[in-house]
Amino acid sequence: MKATFPATARVRTGAEYARIFESARRTSDPILSLHWLAGPVPARLGLAVSRKVDPHAVGRNRIKRVFRDQFRKLRAQLPAGDYVIVARVAARSADNAQLRATLLRTLVRAGALPAPAAGGTMPPVTKSTPSPSCNTPKPAASAG
Numbered sequence: 001m002k003a004t005f006p007a008t009a010r011v012r013t014g015a016e017y018a019r020i021f022e023s024a025r026r027t028s029d030p031i032l033s034l035h036w037l038a039g040p041v042p043a044r045l046g047l048a049v050s051r052k053v054d055p056h057a058v059g060r061n062r063i064k065r066v067f068r069d070q071f072r073k074l075r076a077q078l079p080a081g082d083y084v085i086v087a088r089v090a091a092r093s094a095d096n097a098q099l100r101a102t103l104l105r106t107l108v109r110a111g112a113l114p115a116p117a118a119g120g121t122m123p124p125v126t127k128s129t130p131s132p133s134c135n136t137p138k139p140a141a142s143a144g
Contacts (some may be wrong), residue, residue, distance in 0.1 A: 005072050011046030011082050020046065020084050027110040030090045031102045032067075036110050038081040045071045046084035054092045063091050066099045074104070078112050 011017060024037035047067060049060045067085050091099060107113045 005045075005068055009042070009044055009072075009075065011044050011084060016082070017046055017048075017084060020082050024082070024084070025110065027106050029088075029102055029106050029109075031088055031094055031099065032091060032106060033086040033088065034103075034106045034110055035084040035086070036081060036112060038079060040080060041082075042080055043071075043075050043078040044082050045075075046082065047087075048084065049087040049091070053087045053089055059092055060087075062096075063087050063099065066096045067103055070100045070103050074107065074113065078107070083112070 011020065020035050020037045024035040027034045027036070045068065047064045049063050051060070053063065054060050064087075067087075071083070071085075085103065094102070104113070108115050
């Protein structure tokens with residue numbers, strides 16, 4: 001699989017960002033804010049990571065790289081539309097795994113991805129008829 005992120009998969013112009021910010025549905029987290037506007041085109045990503053988030057370009061680029069990579073992996077599963085991720089100051093101190101998990105969790109909360117199935121080792125609960133219990137009184141035996 002190619003590891004590129006084509007221009008057709010990106011939100012590029014200021015007018016597109018303005019349209020998305022104006023009419024998109026927003027879901028927030030302490031690390032990021034996701035703006036999602038459903039549309040006819042395959043899922044496209046826009047990123048906004050300001051100097052307020054991290055004054056160093058290398059830090060801003062790391063945040064964008066992690067979000068872009070995670071989005072690229074999920075893109076085929078996402079509904080059509082435009083997604084803009086706005087990083088928040090907390091993203092600076094988050095490690096890469098936290099950034100990926102936060103994006104995934106936010107996409108699920110927004111309804112763009114289905115919730116993961118609950119894990120565990122217990123079998124699913126099924127309704128059944130109650131069985132007689134040990135505490136059920138027994139019929140009295142006739143004496144005689």
